[in-house]
Amino acid sequence: MSNESVYKEVLLDHFHNPRNKGELDAMDTVRRGSNPRCGDEIEVGIACDNGVLETVRFRGRGCSICLASASMMTEYTSGLKLRQARQLIANLQQWFSSSDDAVALNENLAALSTIRQHPARIKCALLAWQALAETLDESEDRNKTGNP
Amino acid sequence: MVDFAALRADFPIFATGQQPLHYLDSAASAQKPACVIESISQCYNHDYGPVHRGLYPLAESASEHYEASRRTIAHFINAARPEQIVFTRSATESINLVAQGWAAQYLQPGDEIWVSQMEHHSNFLPWQRVCRKRDARLRIIPLDGEGLIDLEKSKGLFGKKSRLIAVTQVSNVLGTINPIREIIAGAKQRNIPVLVDAAQSVGHMPVDVQDLDCDFLVASAHKMCGPTGIGFLYGKSDRLAETEPLLLGGGMVDEVDIASSSWAEIPARFEAGSPNLAGAVGFATAANYLHGIGLPVIEQRVKDLALLTYEHLSSVGGIQLYGPGPGLDRSGILSFNVDGIHPHDIAHIAAEHGVAIRAGHHCCQPLMQHLGVSSTARASFNLYNNERDIAALLAAILDAKRILGHR
Numbered sequence: 046m047s048n049e050s051v052y053k054e055v056l057l058d059h060f061h062n063p064r065n066k067g068e069l070d071a072m073d074t075v076r077r078g079s080n081p082r083c084g085d086e087i088e089v090g091i092a093c094d095n096g097v098l099e100t101v102r103f104r105g106r107g108c109s110i111c112l113a114s115a116s117m118m119t120e121y122t123s124g125l126k127l128r129q130a131r132q133l134i135a136n137l138q139q140w141f142s143s144s145d146d147a148v149a150l151n152e153n154l155a156a157l158s159t160i161r162q163h164p165a166r167i168k169c170a171l172l173a174w175q176a177l178a179e180t181l182d183e184s185e186d187r188n189k190t191g192n193p
Numbered sequence: 194m195v196d197f198a199a200l201r202a203d204f205p206i207f208a209t210g211q212q213p214l215h216y217l218d219s220a221a222s223a224q225k226p227a228c229v230i231e232s233i234s235q236c237y238n239h240d241y242g243p244v245h246r247g248l249y250p251l252a253e254s255a256s257e258h259y260e261a262s263r264r265t266i267a268h269f270i271n272a273a274r275p276e277q278i279v280f281t282r283s284a285t286e287s288i289n290l291v292a293q294g295w296a297a298q299y300l301q302p303g304d305e306i307w308v309s310q311m312e313h314h315s316n317f318l319p320w321q322r323v324c325r326k327r328d329a330r331l332r333i334i335p336l337d338g339e340g341l342i343d344l345e346k347s348k349g350l351f352g353k354k355s356r357l358i359a360v361t362q363v364s365n366v367l368g369t370i371n372p373i374r375e376i377i378a379g380a381k382q383r384n385i386p387v388l389v390d391a392a393q394s395v396g397h398m399p400v401d402v403q404d405l406d407c408d409f410l411v412a413s414a415h416k417m418c419g420p421t422g423i424g425f426l427y428g429k430s431d432r433l434a435e436t437e438p439l440l441l442g443g444g445m446v447d448e449v450d451i452a453s454s455s456w457a458e459i460p461a462r463f464e465a466g467s468p469n470l471a472g473a474v475g476f477a478t479a480a481n482y483l484h485g486i487g488l489p490v491i492e493q494r495v496k497d498l499a500l501l502t503y504e505h506l507s508s509v510g511g512i513q514l515y516g517p518g519p520g521l522d523r524s525g526i527l528s529f530n531v532d533g534i535h536p537h538d539i540a541h542i543a544a545e546h547g548v549a550i551r552a553g554h555h556c557c558q559p560l561m562q563h564l565g566v567s568s569t570a571r572a573s574f575n576l577y578n579n580e581r582d583i584a585a586l587l588a589a590i591l592d593a594k595r596i597l598g599h600r
Contacts, residue, residue: 050545051541052541052542052545052596052597057596057597060597061600081567082553082554083535083536083537083552083553083567083568084554084566084567084568107535108535108537108538109534109535109538109597110537110538111535163541166537166541169537
């Protein structure tokens with residue numbers, strides 16, 4: 046296998062030992078993301094306090110890229126302010142949609158870098174992140190309307 | 194004794210393309226022999242002109258090359274007359290032509306169109322839509338545990354309401370070879386037309402439309418070592434006469450008047466727009482190439498390779514194989530899943546080994562529902578494959594198990 050393999054150790058570690066995976070009952074907001082073309086289905090749940098993502102968790106099924114990316118996401122977004130979490134999501138999305146080095150990928154997400162060469166799998170890597178973005182939207186909408 | 198190594202050398206991609214290349218995705222699209230590529234190049238370099246539109250020598254020879262290609266394809270599937278071959282863009286377009294140009298005219302509320310559970314979306318969606326539009330019912334021929342069509346559980350298939358049976362000859366997922374002959378024999382007794390989706394059979398095994406006695410049969414060039422962008426619809430002459438053209442425009446009319454117009458003869462009336470000359474020439478060259486090797490030879494070779502792969506995969510453990518089991522006839526298409534590993538990961542790791550396989554639902558979501566999975570990995574064979582390709586596939590699967598299997 047070449048050095049360009051997407052199956053690097055960090056990614057494999059997240060796949061084999063997913064962080065923050067399982068029950069979402071205690072979460073404030075849960076959103077589902079699915080990719081019917083490959084049968085990937087991920088649910089992402091968040092618990093916020095005072096504009097900070099206290100906990101980010103996920104559950105679901107999918108390919109190794111999808112699950113490892115979800116696990117990495119929970120690890121690196123837990124504890125961030127909502128605004129910072131949005132920036133991280135935007136950074137990853139921009140990095141995948143660009144082909145040059147105009148956007149620098151956040152170093153915590155470096156293990157996802159080789160996936161950019163495989164357009165068919167970018168969707169897998171982004172699935173959980175898109176669900177997270179939706180939980181943030183929903184959480185903020187709710188705060189604006191004043192409902193708990 | 195056929196020299197398959199020499200035949201592999203007919204395909205330039207194995208020498209000039211990305212190396213190593215273990216191409217096991219021929220059911221998606223087959224590779225092209227040099228003769229096909231050269232015939233297209235020859236067409237554009239020396240023989241190119243408009244088809245059926247000019248009176249000068251180049252236009253006349255272009256028309257002749259186009260019609261000669263039609264005769265070659267007619268001969269290839271033993272159609273009685275070349276006019277029974279309508280060139281289309283694809284097998285998909287051919288099916289849509291029958292659904293919208295033929296079925297939509299005759300279907301009444303309560304009528305039934307039958308398809309099998311294993312159909313490709315292209316032999317499913319056109320019927321689903323025409324049935325919805327006409328208040329007709331789309332009925333499903335179920336499958337048994339081996340992935341074989343279960344005719345005994347298809348009550349009404351040959352019943353009074355059945356207006357058309359559209360079924361694939363070879364499953365693009367399971368490799369099942371369907372009992373087309375039996376279905377057509379039953380349908381004939383009730384005068385029910387049958388459409389055969391032959392996308393995975395024409396060019397892979399002998400197909401004789403007169404012997405089958407089907408009403409319609411569709412296939413595409415690119416799955417049988419021909420170019421992309423061209424396929425055909427075969428129809429019995431009376432069925433084609435009952436079919437309305439879908440595309441109106443140049444080349445498909447006799448007389449055009451402000452008030453009304455009359456269609457050109459068949460097949461021209463179904464081929465509006467400038468024809469795909471180079472595609473037709475390449476298609477005919479592919480047919481001649483395969484005919485030269487011998488369809489029974491190709492069929493046996495591909496079956497042997499698939500069977501060998503089946504046996505190897507069965508012995509690995511932790512691999513779920515779909516479709517007909519040992520002792521049952523199957524084509525050169527093999528779908529499988531590896532326990533605990535997503536098919537996309539299998540295909541990706543295979544790619545890192547230079548092995549090209551497909552992973553996904555293969556445009557067969559109703560079949561995936563039957564199998565209870567969202568996707569499978571699929572290896573499919575053609576005449577240029579060999580035992581080294583199988584060994585590379587096995588090595589890739591073992592590697593995937595090592596990387597992603599339970600630790």
